[in-house]
Amino acid sequence: MSATRPPGDPIILWGRLNSHNVKKVAWALVEMELHFVRHDIGGTFGYTPEYLAMNPNRLVPTIEDGSLVLWESNAILRYLADAHAPSFRSQDVAIRADGDKWMDWQFQFADAQRDAFLGCVRQGKDRTDPAVAASGQSAAAMMALLDAELALRSWLSGDRFGIADIPMGVYAHTYFSIDIARPSLPHLSDWYARLKERPGYAEQVMIPLT
Ligand SMILES: N[C@@H](CCC(=O)N[C@@H](CS)C(=O)NCC(=O)O)C(=O)O
Structure with a gap:
C-alpha cells in the first residue's frame, strides 16, 4: 500500500532534533527537497498518548506521510528514497x-x-x-x-x-x-x-x- 498524502500537505516528522536518529531523517528530507514539518517530542519534551499510539517503542523518530506512519530511522530513509527520491539510492x-x-x-x-x-x-x-x-x-x-x-x-x-x-x-x-x-x-x-x-x-x- 502506498501512502496517500493530499497535495500540499507536508510530511510530518516527530522527534527532537538533538537526537542522532531524528537528525538523519530531517537532513534527508532537506536533501530530497520534500515539504515537511517537524514537531519536538521525546527526551525532555516527553511523549503524548497520541504519539505512543503511533510508535509504542517510546522512541523517536516517527514520520507520517499521508496515511503511512513509519518508525525506525533507517527504514524511514529507505522509504523516503524509494517513494519520493529514487536518485538517493543506487538502483544497482x-x-x-x-x-x-x-x-x-x-x-x-x-x-x-x-x-x-x-x-x-x-x-x-x-x-x-x-x-x-x-x-x-x-x-x-x-x-x-x-x-x-x-x-x-x-x-x-x-x-x-x-x-x-x-x-x-x-x-x-x-x-x-x-x-x-x-x-x-x-x-x-x-x-x-x-x-x-x-x-x-x-x-x-x-x-x-x-
Ligand atoms: N533504531 C531506532 C532507534 C531510535 C532511538 O534510539 N531513538 C532515541 C533518540 S536517538 C530515543 O528515542 N531515545 C528516547 C527519547 O528520546 O525519548 C531508530 O533508528 O529509529
Missing part, C-alpha cells in the same frame, strides 16, 4: 546492498561512541575520563574501517551522495565535535569536509550538541 543491487550495510553498521558505531558522546555532551566530562577515553578509542577504531572504505569510493552510496551516507554522516559530526583522541584518517576527513558543504547538513546536523 550490489551497490545498494553495500550502502545498506554501512547504514546498519552505524548502530554498532553508535554503541561504541555512546559513552564518549554522553560523557562529553551531557555529563561535562572530557578525554581524561576513562569511560570517555575508552569509548573514543573504540569509535576511532571503527572509523578506521570507514576510512578504508572511503579510500575506495567517494560516497557510501556509490558514485554520488545518497541515503547510505546519512547515518554515519550524522555520527561523524559528533565524532569530530567531542573531546576524544582522533587518529589521522584522511579519507574520512575528506568525506566529512564534503558533507559540511551540503546546506542540509549544516542546517539539520551541525547544530550545537545537547
Whole structure:
C-alpha cells in the first residue's frame, strides 16, 4: 500500500532534533527537497498518548506521510528514497546492498561512541575520563574501517551522495565535535569536509550538541 498524502500537505516528522536518529531523517528530507514539518517530542519534551499510539517503542523518530506512519530511522530513509527520491539510492543491487550495510553498521558505531558522546555532551566530562577515553578509542577504531572504505569510493552510496551516507554522516559530526583522541584518517576527513558543504547538513546536523 502506498501512502496517500493530499497535495500540499507536508510530511510530518516527530522527534527532537538533538537526537542522532531524528537528525538523519530531517537532513534527508532537506536533501530530497520534500515539504515537511517537524514537531519536538521525546527526551525532555516527553511523549503524548497520541504519539505512543503511533510508535509504542517510546522512541523517536516517527514520520507520517499521508496515511503511512513509519518508525525506525533507517527504514524511514529507505522509504523516503524509494517513494519520493529514487536518485538517493543506487538502483544497482550490489551497490545498494553495500550502502545498506554501512547504514546498519552505524548502530554498532553508535554503541561504541555512546559513552564518549554522553560523557562529553551531557555529563561535562572530557578525554581524561576513562569511560570517555575508552569509548573514543573504540569509535576511532571503527572509523578506521570507514576510512578504508572511503579510500575506495567517494560516497557510501556509490558514485554520488545518497541515503547510505546519512547515518554515519550524522555520527561523524559528533565524532569530530567531542573531546576524544582522533587518529589521522584522511579519507574520512575528506568525506566529512564534503558533507559540511551540503546546506542540509549544516542546517539539520551541525547544530550545537545537547
Ligand atoms: N533504531 C531506532 C532507534 C531510535 C532511538 O534510539 N531513538 C532515541 C533518540 S536517538 C530515543 O528515542 N531515545 C528516547 C527519547 O528520546 O525519548 C531508530 O533508528 O529509529
